[in-house]
Amino acid sequence: MSSLSYAAGDSLTMLRRNLKHALRYPSMTVTVVAMPLVMLLLFNYVFGGALGSGISGAPTGGGSYIDYVAPGIILMAATSGALSTAISVCSDMTEGIVNRFRTMSISRASFLTGHVVGSVIQTLISIALVLGVALLMGFRPTATPVEWLATIGVLTLLILALTWLAAAMGLIAKNVETAGNLPMPLTFLPFLGSAIVPPESMPAGLRWFAEYQPFTPVIETLRGLLMGTEIGNNWLIALAWCLGLTLTGYLWARTAFTRNTKC
Amino acid sequence: MPMAIPMPATPTAPTRSPLPPAITASGLSKSYGDKVVLDGIDLHVPEGTVFALLGPNGAGKTTTVQILSTLISANAGQVRIAGHDLTHEVDAVRAVIGVTGQFAALDNLLTAHENLMLMADLLHLRRHEGRRRAAELLHRFELSEAAKKPVSTFSGGMRRKLDLAMTLVGKPRIIFLDEPTTGLDPRSRRTMWEIIRGLVTDDGVTIFLTTQYLEEADQLADRIAVLDQGRLVAEGTADELKRLVPGGHIRLRFGDPRAFDAAAALFASATRDSEDLALRIPADGSIGTLRAVLDSLDGAQLRAEALTVHTPDLDDVFLTLTARTRPGAGANSRKESVR
Secondary structure (H helix, E strand, O other): OOHHHHHHHHHHHHHHHHHHHHHHOOHHHHHHHHHHHHHHHHHHHHOHHHHHHHOOOOOOOOOOHHHHHHHHHHHHHHHHHHHHHHHHHHHHHOOOHHHHHHOOOOOOOHHHHHHHHHHHHHHHHHHHHHHHHHHHOOOOOOOOHHHHHHHHHHHHHHHHHHHHHHHHHHHHOOOHHHHHHOOHHHHHHHHHOOOOOOHHHOOHHHHHHHHHOOHHHHHHHHHHHHHOOOOOOHHHHHHHHHHHHHHHHHHHHHHHHHHHHHO | OOOOOOOOOOOOOOOOOOOOEEEEEEEEEEEEOOEEEEEEEEEEEEOOOEEEEEOOOOOOHHHHHHHHOOOOOOOEEEEEEOOEEOOOOHHHHHHHEEEEOOOOOOOOOOEHHHHHHHHHHHOOOOHHHHHHHHHHHHHHOOOHHHOOOEHHHOOHHHHHHHHHHHHHOOOOOEEEEEOOOOOOOHHHHHHHHHHHHHHHHHHOOEEEEEEOOHHHHHHHOOEEEEEEOOEEEEEEOHHHHHHHOOOOEEEEEEOOHHHHHHHHHHOOOOEEEOOOOEEEEEOOOOHHHHHHHHHHHHHOOOOEEEEEEEOOOHHHHHHHHHHOOOHHHHHHHHHHHHO
16 A cells, blocks of 8 residues: 555544544534534524614625524534534543554554544534524525535635644643633634624724634625625635635644654 | 463564664663753663663653654664664654553543554554454453443553553564553552563563563563663663672571570671671572571581571662762662661
């Protein structure tokens, strides 16, 4: 076998290990899914009435607030997945088994790849659940099959970016508590974008931030694909952010893992 | 007992021709900032032997194992493991070594069987070969019954056994054991010792172990090196090391003062303990010396109540050797041990 297929095989072994963990100890997965679900219920049923009438002039596509907020909540499910990645990478690093992996003749990246791919799969599943609940609550996307595929693609790219960043955070965190806190800004960022309300309703400074932060073009792209609102060049900006962040996260994580090895 | 099933693979022929060294190191150094952890140590471990690195906490034992097992890199020094250069042929080194560290390197969320299968997969064994190996090792370490239980429910002794079993999945030729019995109860410790001995005699594996227990080094090791503050302060067999420190003697106790006085006159070099009616005659512990003492007693028709032979144990050696650098506490413990 070539070294590349060894690397793929090792990553697959690591992925199996992580999925087994997730299936056997689902509490983390449940938390990850529960958070965006609670947000969805909260924003639609509790704040929805007031927010919905407040932004009625904004391009929501359909008429109801759920059509505006659902894509934003879907994005939150992605950030919530990142949180669990950081925690699981960090707690895994405190286990002696990682040192065993390091003394074995296995592909260096496989440990991280296994974690990241496992997290992407888990997060996609949790997004599917959130989407399902949103549909039950009256979310009516107008997307064509091609647009649905594009939605899945954009989401996967975003999750990949967030997960690599979170993996790096999990590696540099000294303990599991810190690992749980480091990605917090990521989970908070969608609020300061167009996830819940349009940036036009925000004060000037915040509005500027909301318009230029990475999540807004992603949300706008999702909203456009699902609800048929105007996308413009948002898809291009979203793509650039996702690829840039993935690369940053990957390089950061790889360096952090190697540095840990040499400690 | 644990080692009933011999391992099938014994690739090395039993012929004891000149053995190639399993591990050689020269001038191995490591420091973190200003703190020197290893200060140029040399090692030579022949294949198929047990080498014990003995030292107090913080002496640099774990650092040595971490360097030799490719976990961290040294600042200076040459190391060859099974003929492979440690810095330039890392993968070749990793392919022949196995490491069982101080902290159990297990996946707590998986079962014992899954842990072993994880190793088999990472070693790219075929599925059925992996299964066979896992079953064999579980049986060998008496873990078959617990095979399907999550490792988090295991006792300390079971964890340590599984840890070693995981190391053995890859049939390593050289095994590093970092304090393999620290924290184990006496029974589990003995079981571990049996297992380690079995690895050497049945499989011809080379063992490099660190320990702070002198008894463990004495029990297991062919050669022992004493590490103190990053330097090797002594190296040799247990007996050689024991000879480094004085203190061996024959103690004779007598039933009445007359015999005691007569015997004291007989052995000029003896020190008297009038209270116990006992004599301490300096001796190297050899049978010749013992016989000479008995012959002299017989010649003078003296009867001793009790005879005991005292040889310095590794505790004496350890405390003597590691006391030099620490005059305060070390000197005191030395006195204690001699008494």
